[in-house]
Amino acid sequence: MSKVLMKGNEALGEAAIRAGCVHFFGYPITPQTEIPEYLCKRLPEVGGVFLQAESEVAAIHMVYGAAGAGVRCMTSSSSPGISLMAEGMSYIAACELPCVVINMMRAGPGLGGILPAQSDYFQATRGHGHGDYQCIVLAPASVQEAVDLMTLAFDLAEKYRNPVMVCADGMIGQMMEPVEFRTEGRGPPMAENDWALTGCEGRPRRIVNSLHLAPEQNFACNVRLKEKYDRAAREEVRFEVYGDERPDLLVVAFGTMARISKSAIDDLRREGRRVGLFRPITLNPWPYARCRAAMDAMPVGAKVLDVEMSMGQMIYDVKLAAEGTRAIEFFGKAGGLVPSPDEVAERIRALLP
Amino acid sequence: MTAETLPLRPDDRLVMVVGNYGSGKTEVSVNLAIRAAASGRHVRIADLDLVNPYFRCREARRLMEANGVRVVVPPGAQAWADLPIVVPEVLAMLSPPAGTLSLFDVGGDDVGARVLGSLRDGAIATGYGLWQVINPERPFTRDPDGCLAMREAIERSSRLSVTGIVVNAHLMEETTADTVLRGVDVAREVARRGRVPIRFVAVMEGLADDPRIRAVAEPVFSMKRHMLPPWLLPAGEERLPAGRPVPLGRRNGAHGTYRD
Structure with a gap:
């Protein structure tokens, strides 16, 4: 189409x-x-x-x-x-x-x-x-x-x-x-079920x-x-991984902030840095196990940076995923300000050895 | 036609840019303002988009001001309110002194054009251009019928008449020469049936040199992309001081700003 x-x-x-x-x-x-x-x-x-x-x-x-x-x-x-x-x-x-x-x-x-x-x-x-x-x-x-x-x-x-x-x-x-759009026209109605209130004539009331x-x-x-x-x-857990599979720094971000982080990661990888992104698509249920697996694949001492357009909210889930195995850094802006790719890249550079 | 042409005539003193949402009015307006200023004209642009909360030309305010354009927007934090504010200077812009271009970047659809109704008398007294930007890649203006219906709706709500067509056929980064040429075909039909001329065909600079686009009979206006989302900001761009506007775009030369 x-x-x-x-x-x-x-x-x-x-x-x-x-x-x-x-x-x-x-x-x-x-x-x-x-x-x-x-x-x-x-x-x-x-x-x-x-x-x-x-x-x-x-x-x-x-x-x-x-x-x-x-x-x-x-x-x-x-x-x-x-x-x-x-x-x-x-x-x-x-x-x-x-x-x-x-x-x-x-x-x-x-x-x-x-x-x-x-x-x-x-x-x-x-x-x-x-x-x-x-x-x-x-x-x-x-x-x-x-x-x-x-x-x-x-x-x-x-x-x-x-x-x-x-x-x-x-x-x-x-x-x-x-x-x-991958489909044409109006999608299907709700499937037949045993709970909807559709009129109880001929059946027990719900x-x-x-x-x-x-x-x-x-x-x-x-x-x-x-x-x-x-x-x-x-x-139902859904997520995306991007960039290096064994990065020296893993960015965790969602939505627009993940997209901005990808631009930053692209720039840094062109400089020869090993950086990756973990992007939860389902914010609930949160992909704890898969994020943890991404962290466990990193070298000893590698860092995790949570980036959000907030003062730090998802960071608690990132910490739950890490269960104390990694220190979690944070970068964010709020109030309607959007961190630029350069700002994210700069923060990542400061954290890399 | 040569892509370096600035598609403005000396008698284009008061130009109002209208069209449906997403037709690219703002990108066209910002490019026209900067290029007209570069050509030596005094340019004032009014951000008359009272219906869209983001991606309005006020986001490119600093860029335009750096290029000598006077940008007329609500003062201070009011520029970021979703309120229909028209500042008094807009009225002054209806009578541009000789050598000055007054450019109005108007909001989308008939809803966005409604504000022009209040400027109607002044516009008629001065003589105006009302340019409809056409992008057939948008859902409601995919064919000449849709474009003509949009024109009618805009004319009804603005109580002014469209005087020219700007072809701005695009699919953002996925625009090809075919996209542009398809748009030219639609626009020619709109122009013929609506009895208004095509003023120019706007294309991004990378495409302006395409031989098939150079062969288009109408004037071609080569534009830079200024209105960009934050992840497209060019790398290595000059950093703005802390607390200042957040840069808006990437990968396309000159930058816009997200806020001022």
């Missing part, structure tokens, strides 16, 4: 439709507004529903309802809006309903600014709402990868009956890149509910969810 030049946000909207998304509920916020803007034009063309809610709180609860009715549905927002969705996400996870949520991260905390950041990492990977639940989190590093991950996002949401978050920074939403007053009952829900997340950790 031929390529088309698309803005990341538009491409995500189109990719959602091709993944079978037929209901979108959302509320505008920079830098993700082109997602609802695109879908409000396109969804009616494919027989779908676009609805601008009165707030993010309303939007996520509309998703809750649509997911409960067994339709492939989605919402999107950016950092402050995602915070507002925390309660609804917890309910959706508790009720084991599939949905996709896109977070086009901007700088925070508070209202922050409209420029790109990766500072919602804690929020995305640590459950974000209340209670013992997690989201599966996918982090694309290009517009094409964002497109490709949308199909995976809907499939994983359904496979695990759990919210899947596509977590990108505003740069990916706002930039233009040539993309290729109930979607997250209220479990009896502690044993609630605990059973907690255990069921945990088993699901453990299974995802075994089966």
